[in-house]
Amino acid sequence: MSAHEGLSLPRLPRGARLLLMASVGFLVFLLVAARLVGVYTSWLWFGEVGYREVWRTVLFTRLSLFAVISALVGGVLFTAMWLAFRYRPLVALPRTEDYLLPYRITVLRRPLWFGLGIAGAIGVVCGLIGQSRWTTVQLFLHGGSFGLRDPEFGHDIGFYVFDLPFYRLVVTWLLVLIFLGFLAGLATHYLFGGLRIAAGRPGLSHPARVQLVVFAGLFVLVKAIAYWLDRYTLLAGDSQEPTFTGAGYTDINAVLPAKLILFAIALICAAAFFSAVVVRDLRIPALAAAMLLLSSILVGGVWPLAVEQLSVRPNAADKQRVYIERNIAATRQAYGIGDDRVEYRPYPGIGTRPPRPASASATPLPSPKRWTRYSAPKPETSPPPPAAARPLPHPLAGPHRHRQPRHPNRRLPHWTRRRSPNSTPRSRVSATRSTESSSS
Known part of the structure; x- marks a missing residue:
């Protein structure tokens, strides 16, 4: 028995594990049985109608997608975990500070089985999700050309119907692969000490820093490709204007330049992430991530919204005229109602046939009754009674009491007496007299 077996997680009994x-x-x-029953039922139905080869193609495409996506996801996850395990730091922390020691010892017993099990389980789940997009793959493999080009980029219409959905599917799964690989490497480095976030001694080992910034740089690089493909999605997606489908004024004049700006910013940020492999300064990728996030909000969201609300909405008929004409032309072409099949005649708004004369036996309509305005007789009104005389208030009642006239010989207090401008105050007179007496 080793010294670390007592620190590992408790093992389940054999009976519990079997259960x-x-x-x-x-x-x-x-x-799996529910899906197998559906597959067998479809096999019998396609065979009865004579199109079993179609079902074979569908089944082969779905199985191929499942195998490819499962293998890619599982392979990327296993590689990320193996690299983190291979270049783990060998410096051990004290047991009082290492809270992950029991989990680490449990994984170290069978590291290969843990890696294969986790990668395989996540890969199978992703494969089951990805096999549902078999129609996109078949359209890409057997697509063609329409012989028509869009008025904005000059690509054939088949590019938007057959190729663009497949490219976006590939980019989406690349982003998922890189993100899952980043999480797997981050968790493994944290488990084996390559990433320490404990208070007092946080740190990141050199192998962990290199692996994580490479995954982050790849993610931003693929995101730049997604920004480039988003330009073409504007023509095939729903417009912000509810009256027509496709690109509008805001999409072409605001969203399209914003996608190009974000594409350039994403390339710069990817280079900043890759530079952290050589330069041991994580502030550079942190600033790059902040710049990409802020630019995606301002350039990709706020600017198109401002153009839509301030420039397009007040004058939508004039701004959207060109794009509505494009939509009408595309609709006529799609439904086959162009000038070669439909004859357009101007309508002057004046009738060409004389009015039909009325027959003598026709009974004229009765004239409507004239309704006189009814007004009810006004009742006789008598003049209002005179208002009652108001009683005079008591002289001593209320705050406004009647004041008696002052007697002319009544002496007022000294603080209410009026003084002439030339009079001298009593205090000054008394002070003057005291000064004269002292001087004499």
Whole structure:
């Protein structure tokens, strides 16, 4: 028994493990059996109508997508975890500070099985999700050309119908692959000490920094490709204007330049992430990530919204005229109602036939009754009674009491007496007298 076995996680008894494995197997069987029944039913139905080869093609495409996506996702996850495990730091932390020691010891018992199990399970789930897009793959493989080009970029219409959805599918799964690989490497480095976020001694080892910034740089680089493809999606997607489908004034004059700006910013940010492999300064990729996030909000969201609300909405008929004409022309071409099949005649708005004379036996309509305005007689009104005389208020009642006239010989207090401008105050007179007496 090794010294670390007492620190590992407790193991389940053999009976509990067998029961858990049997439960998981039964659940998987139920999920797979339902799909197998549907596959067999479709096989019989296509055989009855004589198109079993079509079902073989569908089944082969879905199985191929499942295998490819599962292998790619599982391979990327296993590679990320293996690199993090291979270049883990060998410096051990004290047991009082290493809270992940029991989990690390449990994984170190069978690291290969843990890596293959986690990568395989996530890969199978992603494969089941990705196989539902088999129609996109078949359209890309068997697509063609329409012989018509769009008025904005000059590409054939078949590019938007057959090729562009497949390119976007590939870019989406590349982003998913890189993101899952980043998370797998981050978790493995954290488990084995390459990433420390404990208080007092946070840090990132050199192998962990290189691996994480490479995954982040690849993610931003693929995001730049997604920005480039978003330019073409503007013509095939729904416009902000509800009256027609396709690109409008805001899409062409605001969103399209914004996508080009974001494409250039994403390339610069990807280079900043890759530079952290050589330059040991994580502030450069942090600033690049902040710049990309801020520019995506301002350039990709705020600017098109401002153009739509301030420039397009007040004068929508004039701004959207060219793009509505494009939509009408595309609709006529799609439904086959162009000038070669439809004859357009101007309508002057004046009738060409004389009015039909009325027959003598026709009974004229009765004239409507004239309704006189009814007004009810006004009742006789008598003049209002005179208002009652108001009683005079008591002289001593209320705050406004009647004041008696002052007697002319009544002496007022000294603080209410009026003084002439030339009079001298009493205090000054008394002070003057005291000064004269002291001087004499």
